[in-house]
Amino acid sequence: MNKLLILLAAALLLVWASCQRPSTPAAASEPAPTPAGQVLRQYRRHLTALDSAVAGLRRAVATGQPAARQRQAFLAARLAWKRVELLAEYYSPSTAKALNGPALGEVEEFDQQQRVRAPEGLQVLETYFYPALYAPDRRPEVLEQLALVRSSLLGLRHAATSLTLTDRHVFDAARLEVFRVMTLGIPGFDTPASPGAVAEAAAALATVQATVAPYRAGLPAPTATRLDSLFRATLGYLHHHPDAARFDRLTFLARYAHPLSQQLWATQQALGIAAFPETRALRADAPSLFAPDVFEPAAFAPSTTERPTPAQVALGRQLFFDPVLSGNGGRSCASCHQPARAFTDGQARSVAFGGQGAVARNAPTLLNAALQRTQFHDGRVSFLEDQAAAVLANPTEMHGSMAAAARLLTRSPAYRAAFARAFDTAPAAPVQEAQLKTALATYLRSLVRLNSPFDRYLRGEATALSPAAQRGANVFLGKAKCATCHFLPLFNGTVPPGFERTENEVLGTLAAPNRLRLDADPGRAGTTGIRWQEHAFKTPTLRNIALTAPYMHQGTYRTLAEVVEFYNQGGGAGRGLAVPNQTLPPDPLHLTPREKQDLLAFLHALTDTTGLHQETPRRLPSFPAEMARLNQRPVGGRY
Known part of the structure; x- marks a missing residue:
């Protein structure tokens, strides 16, 4: 019996000793991770860092740390989110929305009980820290939101364990992230109250740089040098201009982000990585967000296979x-x-x-x-x-x-x-x-029609926009917050960079310009029967807006100046009307007279009438003699 015990102990000792031996030879025999594998490892590390940042924010809130410390922890969590956004949005869009969706309630259109689904995530948390810190008695609400964030984050981390990336997916996601920064990040769509838009753009683009870095060794030297130069210049511009209120968004788009997106596509081509062939709203092989043929109209049709x-x-x-x-x-x-x-x-x-x-x-x-x-x-x-x-x-x-x-x-x-x-x-x-x-x-x-002066300016035609229109572009993209609903580059409510959803907004439109009464049109609620959608209307395009007066769904305003003033005052709620579901912030914009004039100049620069004089046909197909009266019908009919 003693001998048996001795043998058993010896066997256990051998097992223990083998577990303590260095594993260097085995590790050395493992193949180095592929570039896509390196990207996946980076993503998982960033998810861990995000979890730590959210935990740090929770500690700051739970222990009642000073307001500055809590805000610092919140902004750190936002930056950590931006480092995972590239792949989180690409592979887990629903979870990404739960983590960073707008702080607006929603009602599912199939929900007969019309229950308003409360928003959650980082943008909801932002409302507790900005513009003023939450009252102490609301701390449980903040902690509850943080619990929801960590729950969603747990889902992201679980999904990441089974991800398999390809080179094509990596570059597709990287270019979409650059487009996301251009269309949502820099205009402040997901930082409506906090000051971190510029810093977050830098974090997101630094992640794009790190994502494509493993592929650098396979690039021709000129391509690699050009890519490095553009990343360095773009990130340098962001770091040297951190103030979101003063940030020159037009310059950033035209001189940095737009060329960078073009170079990412050139890099993908240099590596021989083909674009995805499926039909998309934003073409997978488009060289940039402002290319003339960047969109595929067939993607919005009932059948995307027929051209x-x-x-x-x-x-x-x-x-x-x-x-x-x-x-x-x-x-x-x-x-x-x-x-x-x-x-x-x-x-x-x-x-x-x-x-x-x-x-x-x-x-x-x-x-x-x-x-x-x-x-x-x-x-x-x-x-x-x-x-x-x-x-x-x-x-x-x-x-x-x-x-x-x-x-x-x-x-x-x-x-x-x-x-x-x-x-x-x-x-x-x-x-x-x-x-x-x-x-x-x-x-x-x-x-x-996507060839307005604004488009040409973004493509490098420096004289396409007047100085006033250039200033107005920055008002549009910044202080006036127009681009948070009228998204670039379409200037409508179709949400980039996937362009899979067109948003509706409640503005509190007046029945008449100088009459403080809400327009009676039920809007989308008249179709869905959902009370929360009363007075909600699709966000229309602002392209060619200078030609399409009068404005709003019932033509309330005769001039663009009147429309600008309506928004400047915060819509219907800003004028004092009771519009509990208004999605337009009711706070006044405080635009100066010059800013209003510059904004109008920019809106005029969205005009593109290319070929419109050729649209009307000279004649219409004829009918047989027994229907001769129809052959006298005028082209275009009568009005």
């Missing part, structure tokens, strides 16, 4: 200007969407069908309408095909129907031939409703 043809665009253009589609043969789509007015009509609300009264809302521009996830002011449909059908059937707009229009068009040999060319069908085939909708929507998707 429009020139024949379909040409057919849709004829249909758009043809009054034969309407119930009385007198009104066309172009009656209320006129090319010379950036496809609006200059009316507060368009004249109703038959000339009696007015339609419910203002006619919005159709330029770049393809680059948004919802249509109509209340966002009630997702696709342009459905918008076209709804307008055609609306008794106050065109008072017709797709079915009746398709039957009538079938009687025109010229139209049948055009449909046959556009959809590769037999020449004698009857026109189908689906084809009619597709042709109209395809034409609307051709109305993309």
Whole structure:
């Protein structure tokens, strides 16, 4: 028995001794991690650091440390978040939103009980530290928010254990992070009250630099040198200009961030790493955020696998200007969407069908309408095909129907031939409703205009913007906070850098400019029935805004100056109206007279009317002799 015990002890001693031996030879035999593997290791380290930073913030709050120390801990946690944002947003967008989403309540549209889902995360925490520190009796609320943050962070860390990165994913995520800094970070979308926008941009871009660093050895020397130079210059500019209130955002975008994003794409190409081939709103192979063809309109269509043809665009253009589609043969789509007015009509609300009264809302521009996830002011449909059908059937707009229009068009040999060319069908085939909708929507998707003076300035044309417009750009991107709702580069509510969602906002729009009464239009609530969405409207594009007066969903304001003053006062709530669900901050902006004038100059610099004089066709397809009266119809109809 004693011998057995001795043998057992000896065996245990050997096992223990083997565990203590250095593992250097085995470790030396392990292959070095790939560049993508190095990136993943860095991400996991940064997640650990973020957890530590959040824990430090919790200690500062729980022990009631001085306000300056608590704010310092909060800003440290924000910086730690920015170091994980690149891959967290890419692989875990829902968790990322829980950690850093807007501090606004939401109601799920399928929730029949209309429960307002309270926001959580770092932006909610920001409201406890800025502009003033929370009252002591609210400390439990802060600690509860911190518990929610740590819970979401635990989910991120768990997801990171099973991640597998490829080189293509790494560069895709890196470029998207640069775009995120340009469109959300620098304008202050996720730092609405705290002063850390510039420091956070630096942290995010330093992470991008570290993310692509493992690939540097495989680059040609000139490419590597150029990349290093741009990172050094960009981060240097951020470090030397830390004051968010004074930061020259336009200079940063034009001279640093934009060239850096271009160089990242050049670096990816130099390494032979192909872009992802799938159809996206923001093209995966676009060289920069401000390239003329950066967006793919087909990504916003019902089918992303079918590409429009020139024949379909040409057919849709004829249909758009043809009054034969309407119930009385007198009104066309172009009656209320006129090319010379950036496809609006200059009316507060368009004249109703038959000339009696007015339609419910203002006619919005159709330029770049393809680059948004919802249509109509209340966002009630997702696709342009459905918008076209709804307008055609609306008794106050065109008072017709797709079915009746398709039957009538079938009687025109010229139209049948055009449909046959556009959809590769037999020449004698009857026109189908689906084809009619597709042709109209395809034409609307051709109305993309992204070549304004602002765009040209970003691409290096230094004289494209006047000094006033340059100053106005910084007002727009900074003090006025316009870009936190009208996101670059589309200047609408389609959220970058994924452009998968178009936001609605509650502004508290007045019924009349000088009448302190809320406009009665229920907005999106009229579609969803959700009370929280009362008076919510889609954030429209500001491109070509100088041509599309009057403004707001019902044309309340005749001039841009009036609109600027409305925002300057904090919307309806800022004017004293009770708008409990207003998403526009009610605080006044305190814009000076010069800042207002500069802002107007910038808004005028968003105009791009390229080729609009060529949109109206010279003639329309003919009908047979027995329908000769139709051949006298005017292009564009009457209004």
